[in-house]
Structures are given as structure tokens and as C-alpha cells.
Amino acid sequence: MSPEHSSYISGFNLIPDEPDLTVLFSGEASPVPGHKVGPSVHDYYLIHTVFDGEGTFQSGSGKIHPCSTGDTFIIFPGALFCYQADTLKPWSYAWVGLRGDAVPALLSRVGITKEQPVIHSEHLSELRVLYEKTRLSFQQSPYPQLESLEASGWLRLLLHQFGYDNRSTLSVPSQAVPSIIDRQIDQAIRWITFEYHQQVNIDHMASSLGYHRAHLSKAFKIRTGMSPKQYLMKVRMNKAEELLRGHLTIDQVASSVGFNDALYFSKQFRKWSGMSPSEYRVEKRNEGG
Structure with a gap:
């Protein structure tokens, strides 16, 4: 375990080769008070969901977002970011790293954009299960080529949950709602x-x-x-x-x-x-x- 975390567990994709959507890794941790990552950039998307505690996330735009239980923040590829655990109530979170040609459209569909990189959820138990299922995908099968497919499936369900929790902010299609x-x-x-x-x-x-x-x-x-x-x-x-x-x-x-x-x-x-x-x-x- 890292000295910067009181708990830390993760799983990694051994065959990250799906061009449309690939889950690279997933994990969960409880950082120590004041633990900081960045300023830095990644070449992949990184999603964090806070399950307990508090911290701050500075997005690519430079805006600082206070985050606490139920908040999810998303790091976009090539965007400078920084996030830090609170010194008194450090957060615990789960994360998933992903890349692929389909990712921007999938994130946009559930209301996640560079301009709006933080969303909130009240369904933490459902999210926790989906993160765990994604991480365990990389540890339970003797066939790595199948692990990647399973992880992608759990990720899509995770994004669906984000969209459902964020539905009040989603744009309504311009055409009238069909009868x-x-x-x-x-x-x-x-x-x-x-x-x-x-x-x-x-x-x-x-x-x-x-x-x-x-x-x-x-x-x-x-x-x-x-x-x-x-x-x-x-x-x-x-x-x-x-x-x-x-x-x-x-x-x-x-x-x-x-x-x-x-x-x-x-x-x-x-x-x-x-x-x-x-x-x-x-x-x-x-x-x-």
C-alpha cells in the first residue's frame, strides 16, 4: 500500500486494445489528509466518484470544484488538472480510467463535458457496486480478452447511472416528445x-x-x-x-x-x-x- 493512502486496491486491463471503448484500469482508495495529485495531464479519461469525505478538484479550465460525498469528477485527456484530499475530512473514492473514440459522445450523452466535469449522485450504493464489478473484471477470468469486454459492459452501466442521476440537467430533444x-x-x-x-x-x-x-x-x-x-x-x-x-x-x-x-x-x-x-x-x- 502507498504511504499516501490508508487503503488502496486496483485492477488493470491486460489487453487494452478496443478502439471504441477500452477500460484501462479501475480501483478505489482512501488517501491520507491533504494528499495531492497534480498539476498534471493524462492521455486518457479518468473518472473519480467520492464515496466519503471531502476534497477539491481543479479542472482543465482552472476552476476549482469543492467535491464531497456523491460527487463525481472527470479528468479529460490533455487537460491540466489537480485534485487534493481535505486535510480534516479526506475523501475516499473509486476511479476508472478509459479511452476510445466513442468516449466523448458517451460522456456528453450523460451530461459530462469539459465545461461541466462534475456531477452529483444520490445512488452511491449502485455506483459502488458498478465500480467494484469493473475492477473485479480484471481479476476473475483466465481469459484476458474476455475481461476487457466485461469491464466495458460494467462501464456502460456506470455511465447509464451517471446519466440517470444527472437527468434533470440533460437537454431535451428539440422535437416534441412522442405520444x-x-x-x-x-x-x-x-x-x-x-x-x-x-x-x-x-x-x-x-x-x-x-x-x-x-x-x-x-x-x-x-x-x-x-x-x-x-x-x-x-x-x-x-x-x-x-x-x-x-x-x-x-x-x-x-x-x-x-x-x-x-x-x-x-x-x-x-x-x-x-x-x-x-x-x-x-x-x-x-x-x-
Whole structure:
């Protein structure tokens, strides 16, 4: 243990190579009174959450932020910083170091910016667990390549908790908040978009979303100009056109877009495009040649 801490524990990522988001290390400590770090700079992001006691954090802008129980302060790469434990009530904190192309957008999404590098939380027990889970990711698996993935998952949950605790300061999207039925139509569109290859039952979909089929279909048509069944056919045919440009057989294309019967698929495709799947394939290949 460092003589500057009454307790100190940490874990380190042995394979910090994920370009979008990598947790480098995580730990927790109780510094001695007056313990100071900086002025200094890091080439990574460093997040601290204070679980007890007090101290000060000087951010890259030069502003001094008094921090106490429940406060989280964030050091940005390349920004000069300094932080110091109080001489009478020194803080105890947990930290996590990270880097990656996705980090700036993730931090901004939960309200953390260079201009606002300190946020507050009342849910310390949840945060403590997430920090501990992140740190233990680097100590429990015999497969380092999996440790990094696990740590990234816990970190995302940590950021989610920051965002939830900081939600009163988050900006509201410029567009109006969608109504319940608008949200359900969005769900129905996503349902069809991702499940088109399944035997989609419109009645079941409507029931799962909490609406009678007729009511959902009316609202769906107002939004899209099509019934759910028509929209499903459109999605399937668009995907079939894409697949027919490749090397799957007609049977395989039919199955891939939700048709158990290749002959029925061919009939529907002719209605859609004015030609059979085979004719469409030949035409597109000729265009490509």
C-alpha cells in the first residue's frame, strides 16, 4: 500500500486494445489528509466518484470544484488538472480510467463535458457496486480478452447511472416528445424491420404492443401510408431484391425473407416488381456487367 493512502486496491486491463471503448484500469482508495495529485495531464479519461469525505478538484479550465460525498469528477485527456484530499475530512473514492473514440459522445450523452466535469449522485450504493464489478473484471477470468469486454459492459452501466442521476440537467430533444401511440408505432416499425424473416403475426404484434389490431393498423397507416401487412411485404421485397443480387438460391432467398413456400414467394415478388425472382436476378446481373 502507498504511504499516501490508508487503503488502496486496483485492477488493470491486460489487453487494452478496443478502439471504441477500452477500460484501462479501475480501483478505489482512501488517501491520507491533504494528499495531492497534480498539476498534471493524462492521455486518457479518468473518472473519480467520492464515496466519503471531502476534497477539491481543479479542472482543465482552472476552476476549482469543492467535491464531497456523491460527487463525481472527470479528468479529460490533455487537460491540466489537480485534485487534493481535505486535510480534516479526506475523501475516499473509486476511479476508472478509459479511452476510445466513442468516449466523448458517451460522456456528453450523460451530461459530462469539459465545461461541466462534475456531477452529483444520490445512488452511491449502485455506483459502488458498478465500480467494484469493473475492477473485479480484471481479476476473475483466465481469459484476458474476455475481461476487457466485461469491464466495458460494467462501464456502460456506470455511465447509464451517471446519466440517470444527472437527468434533470440533460437537454431535451428539440422535437416534441412522442405520444404513447407514436412510440408504439415506432416499436411496430422496428418489430417488422428486424423480424421480417419470421412468420410475423400482426394480431400478436398489436396485442403485445397493447392495441387492438384495427386501432394499431389505422394509426400505422396514418404514419406510413401503409397497413402493417403492406409494410411487412415492402420490407420483405426490398430485402429480397438485395439478396437476389447475390448468390443464394431462390429457395434460400425466399426463406431468408420469411416465405416457407418459394412458389408463393415468386408469385408475390412478381406482383411487387413485375418480374419473377429469376428474371430480376438476370436483369441485375446484366446491368452489373
